[in-house]
Amino acid sequence: MTLTVGVIGAGRIGKIHVDNLRGISQVKVKSVSDVVIDDLESWAKEKGVEVLTTNYEEILQDPEINAVFICSPTTTHANLIKEAAACGKHIFCEKPVSFSVEETEEALEAVEKAGVKLQVGFNRRFDPNFRKIRELVQAGEIGTPHILRITSRDPQPPGIDYIKTSGGLFMDMAIHDFDMARYVMDSDVVEVFANGAVLVDPAIGEAGDIDTAIITLKFANGALGVIDNSRQAAYGYDQRLEVFGDKGAAQADNNRANTVEVSTAQHVSKEKPLYFFLERYTQAYIDEVKEFVASILENKDVICNGLDGLQAERIAKAARQSLEIGAPVTLQPTGKSTAIY
Ligand SMILES: NC(=O)c1ccc[n+]([C@@H]2O[C@H](COP(=O)([O-])OP(=O)(O)OC[C@H]3O[C@@H](n4cnc5c(N)ncnc54)[C@H](O)[C@@H]3O)[C@@H](O)[C@H]2O)c1
Numbered sequence: 001m002t003l004t005v006g007v008i009g010a011g012r013i014g015k016i017h018v019d020n021l022r023g024i025s026q027v028k029v030k031s032v033s034d035v036v037i038d039d040l041e042s043w044a045k046e047k048g049v050e051v052l053t054t055n056y057e058e059i060l061q062d063p064e065i066n067a068v069f070i071c072s073p074t075t076t077h078a079n080l081i082k083e084a085a086a087c088g089k090h091i092f093c094e095k096p097v098s099f100s101v102e103e104t105e106e107a108l109e110a111v112e113k114a115g116v117k118l119q120v121g122f123n124r125r126f127d128p129n130f131r132k133i134r135e136l137v138q139a140g141e142i143g144t145p146h147i148l149r150i151t152s153r154d155p156q157p158p159g160i161d162y163i164k165t166s167g168g169l170f171m172d173m174a175i176h177d178f179d180m181a182r183y184v185m186d187s188d189v190v191e192v193f194a195n196g197a198v199l200v201d202p203a204i205g206e207a208g209d210i211d212t213a214i215i216t217l218k219f220a221n222g223a224l225g226v227i228d229n230s231r232q233a234a235y236g237y238d239q240r241l242e243v244f245g246d247k248g249a250a251q252a253d254n255n256r257a258n259t260v261e262v263s264t265a266q267h268v269s270k271e272k273p274l275y276f277f278l279e280r281y282t283q284a285y286i287d288e289v290k291e292f293v294a295s296i297l298e299n300k301d302v303i304c305n306g307l308d309g310l311q312a313e314r315i316a317k318a319a320r321q322s323l324e325i326g327a328p329v330t331l332q333p334t335g336k337s338t339a340i341y
Helices: 012-022 038-046 074-086 101-114 128-138 160-165 169-185 202-206 282-297 306-325 336-340
Strands: 003-008 027-033 051-053 067-070 090-093 118-120 145-153 189-197 212-219 224-230 238-245 248-252 261-263 268-270
Touching: 003 012, 003 282, 012 027, 012 067, 012 282, 038 051, 067 074, 067 282, 074 090, 074 101, 090 282, 101 306, 118 282, 118 306, 128 169, 128 238, 128 248, 145 169, 160 202, 169 189, 169 212, 169 224, 169 238, 169 306, 189 306, 212 306
Parallel strands: 003 027, 003 067, 027 051, 067 090, 090 118, 145 224
Antiparallel strands: 145 238, 189 212, 212 224, 238 248, 261 268
16 A cells, blocks of 8 residues: 655655655655745655645645645644544644643544544654663663653754744753653653753843753652753764663663774764764654554554653643742643543
8 A cells, every 4th residue: 555645844854754755665745735835846846746835735635645744833733633633634743742732632632533643753762772771671671760861952052033932942852851751761750840041042041941951850650850951062962861770771872973982192082973863863753754654554553642742741831830930840640631542
């Protein structure tokens, strides 16, 4: 069977998904929609896209299309999910589903009602190292997990215009770490205590955001976690993770272009980490799309579903609240959200 796909939003991430979808023999990327298409014409032609349109409804109304990729800005996601679900399309939606837990819940209800698949774009779940750590934890290799430690630092902050519409550090950046925390620990987060500062660029503070954070977590299984975030690491994209348990620890270091270590009388050095998410998570982006396609063609569960998207948003919201009140915020591990999906 061929899976025919339409992509809504052909910016940075939409174009990557188009490339990765084209690498899968059972997939045809038929249509792409964007609000501005003049500068996309030669790109679309080169990628074999048959329909390039400013009207996403052309994708949703096309009976040949089985699945849509929602890669437009976050503020558009929830409505597009509802519309795509109503049209019976399977959905891959970039993270976060929305900036509002209530809007996300409504979108997930529409997905549930339509009985279509929804995968949320937490690509780091598909990173081979992080996946391996989850498997080790699940196999009991490090015993009962006690501590999770995630370091997640960007090489440079985005522009201020992006910061203003990003939803803030917790919802835009740390949300990947919140999802990763739940994924590797295989346990829900029940308490968040966030501390934040503006240490990189005062303009980020003037825009109402922070650029540096330490977030501590408590998990339903009793373990503790700590995430440290910065919008600017001088040496590149710093993505490390460790789970420590009563029988040992498993840790993933940064990925580098090569693993050569040079030792001289003056210093010991090695390559800097791969620069940013496009380089660091190349394989994860390929695998998340492959697995989404397989989930449809083989009727399997998706690896990152709507509930995962919702839970990460709830943690991000709680982190913001914690920062504002200067105290830990408790999250209910069950309740309407988790009971339904
Ligand atoms: N998973 C990840 O690693 C990752 C990385 C980057 C971005 N993202 C997410 O992907 C989404 C897009 O981010 P981006 O960096 O690609 O942004 P971008 O600005 O590069 O691209 C967004 C595109 O959507 C188009 N667009 C705007 N409104 C639209 C609409 N109503 N219908 C169709 N197209 C529309 C824009 O013209 C633009 O081409 C965001 O939700 C972001 O959080 C995820």
